[in-house]
Amino acid sequence: MLKTLLALTILTIPAAAQIDSGKVALVGARVIDGTGNAPIEDATVLISGGIIQAVGAKNVIRIPADFQRIDVEGKTLMPLLVDDHAHLGQTINGLDPSPDAYSDENIGAQLERLLAYGIGTIAIMGTDRDLIYSLREDQQAGRLPGAHFYTAGRGFGVKGGAPGGAGAAWDVNRPETPEEARAEVREVAAHHPSFVKIWVDDSYGRAPKMKPEIYRAIIDEAHRHQLRALAHIYYLNDARSLLAAGIDGLMHSIRDQPVDPEVIASLKAHNTLYVPTLVRDESTFIYATGPPWLSDPFFRAGVPPAVLDKLPSAAFQQHAAADPDLGMNSDSLSMAEVNLKTLFDAGVRVGFGTDAGMPGRFLGYFEHRELQLMVQSGLTPMQAIVCATRTAAQFLGRDFGTLQPAQRADIMVLDANPLEDIRNTEKIIAIWQGGKPIKPISPQQ
Ligand SMILES: [Zn+2]
Structure with a gap:
């Protein structure tokens, strides 16, 4: 038979x-x-x-x-692994943001590095410029080697707020009214991206956060164009409100407090994708003491020698250690790990992502490190692999993963x-x- x-x-x-x-x-x-x-x-x-x-x-x-x-x-x-949350063209050497990083040459090199590390497909989360659409044409025509990519195009943030910080290319929409938000979604939709990305965060209370009326307009307008809306989040309460507004994916962990039965039920009812990006959280404090993986030959093989010299240097570690958020960031990872285990066991659709490609988040290596952190959170290796292959892939397409x-x-x-x-x-x-x-x-x- x-x-x-x-x-x-x-x-x-x-x-x-x-x-x-x-x-x-x-x-x-x-x-x-x-x-x-x-x-x-x-x-x-x-x-x-x-x-x-x-x-x-x-x-x-x-x-x-x-x-x-x-x-x-x-x-x-x-x-091959599938990364549902990555960025391209933000840094050339992997560590320092660079205004010259968003070039076809650098993006091409990053796609080839990803593939050499066993990453077959990525989703780029809202930091792209129009160049990405011609690169997408090249890729579809077989002229661009490396990992396959899907893009959210130009994402949606807040004036004076997220996204900010170390990124080289925060060339995003920052609408101030629902009408502006809808008009900008229509502009992005004209390029036929795979989804729309929004940032809902206040950087530990220091920056303005996207107002619910703005993200409700973005999500609704995206859906009118048959586009899924995906969110950068941090807080449980924002996740709850975004789920009520119809968000299709939470692209980071809920990590301020334990998830509750209501949010679990909502994630399951809508089959919302939940992408932990644990390695992103690790990267926000680990450089203060030097990550254990600095000596891993598999990491070192994809990183320029000057960066390998800089990461363990006293000056670099002292600079990282001076970050006032260090303790909070470390606690956030612990909370994210607890929530991942709870959500996975509850049957939530857990995908796979890293936020790699941002300065200090190394494309290629970080995907493997994310698998390790998922297992550290209590998933079996098999469960983590399924998140990073079938589940992550099926969010993007049907013919791979x-x-x-x-x-x-x-x-x-x-x-x-x-x-x-x-x-x-x-x-x-x-x-x-x-x-x-x-x-x-x-x-x-
Ligand atoms: Zn990101």
């Missing part, structure tokens, strides 16, 4: 095979398919035309004669099993994007 089903699966996907003749069989690995199902040991994955044609135990899947057989015995295959037939062949090959230790997602020995081999980042041990 199983054999028949699989054979049918192969036969019913003819279109892709005509696009690209690359027919490959990856044979002998453990497959974590991203759905949460138990891994398939000693598996065969058939790829043709950039699409997965079949996945199953080696003794069940027949390899057609014209497929190139690649031995991956003892390795682990899993989907799991290793199942008819999905894009976005695969990473690991030298060790991440279900035993989530840090094993760093042991990337091969990457396939749409069935094409891509050179992974190579750490110097």
